[in-house]
Amino acid sequence: MGYPVGKVAAWSGVTVRTLHHYDEIGLLSPGGRTGAGYRSYSDEDLDRLQRILCYRELGFGLDAIAKIVDDPGIDALEHLRRQRELLEGRIGELTRMVESVDRVITAKEVGGALTPEEKFEVFGEFHEPEGYAEQAVRRWGDTPQWREAAVPLSKEEWIEAEKVRQDWVRRLLDVVDSGAPADSDRAMDLAEEHRRMLAAFMGECGYPMHREVAGMYATEPVQLGFLVRAPDQRPGIGEYIRDAVHANAARAGER
Template sequence: MSYSVGQVSALAGVTVRTLHHYDKAALLSPSGRSGAGYRVYSDADLARLQQILFYRELGFSLDEIAAILEDPRASVLEHLRSRQRQLGEEITRLQHLAEVAERAIEVQQTGVALTPEERFEVFGEITFDLSYAAEAERKWAHSDGQREAMSRAAAHTKDDWRQLMREAGAWRAELLAAFDDGEPSDGERAMDLAEEHRLHISRWFTSCPPGMHRRIADDFVADPRAFALVVPASQQRPGLSAYVRRAVHANADRHPAGPDARTGSRNCR
């Protein structure tokens, strides 16, 4: 059976220009010509094209493919093993580059310029969900509070993060104790803890007026990823995020009306 160059192009999923190039390179020359002088390919030509495309997919150069196809003594297995080794090395290199890119993304989206080892040492179970960080960055991209929080977070040293996390850990222990003791969310103890959290955000990230703090606490209930930045999953209790939200709202109610930012940061502990 014979095929025109257009038919081969459609069957193999390659361009006519590619077929012409293979012909010019003497890699795949059609077996014949039509009466009008057009290229005509046979079933054997198609089989050879399949081999060429297979080796191209593996990354072999045209010269390497020509050597494999034209030399009957060539060891195809050895060529494939060699290419497998090259691909393994390339995969390792690309994985390293992907890790570097991921760290760069984390720095940009979380503002935490620490190595993965330092992150584990400093943050422990508190983890950054990059999907949440990316959404927050897009949502609050034009917020002065977000920009300030990211800028200050990026400027924190490792010692700053250690101190910040010590404060957050002490606050979290008091919060869990108050919740487990059955303290009312609108009681003095819970509201004081809410105020301490608000001041913590202001001290380490960005000014956090009561209105902004309300919205941050609303996120704790609406999005588990947000609350996981404050209390790791292993320490959470049913109803704890709602408890914190009520405490924050109660604390905001007892404060005199003050400046209330319409946009705010979600980068807090």
């Protein structure tokens, strides 16, 4: 049974002109002609077209597709298996791309949850650096903690979170200004409280993760600024927090 070019074009989603081009370059020459001389495609031609379109969708050029579909060492079933394998790889790639975009969208939504006026009301003069959301996605986006993070979205939630941060910082400064060492009970208790604060946000914050986060306070001023605002910072306070976190982990038996 033969199928006219118009019907094949409608079934396959390509134009008649494309089918004519495939015929002209020898990629897909229909097996028959009607009495009036029009192209007539067989079931075998349709199978070949399916393979061509699948490889084209996977990004192969027409010259490469011609070599693949004309390979005498690959039968129709093997073509299907190969296409399935390639499609699975493409699906995995696209899934990773979608997840990456979703993470950026989430970061942008969190950053845009408050109006500029509300941000000033909650955070005062403090604001995150330009492009920080994308940087955070690159650093943390593939972690379970990022996927499970319970980020405040409403103004009221941000206000409450900011109150918790301010209270913790006030008590930290009291300890620092008293001269107590980073491995003192008071400093370690604050470190443990900070770990639990992070866990409430992340869903989980074990001691290794806590040490990793605290290490950034000592080496990355931007990260330290999220926890302790610049006017409240003391010389070496990032290192103090890091050391208190390490001491607290050791106290808990985590080396």
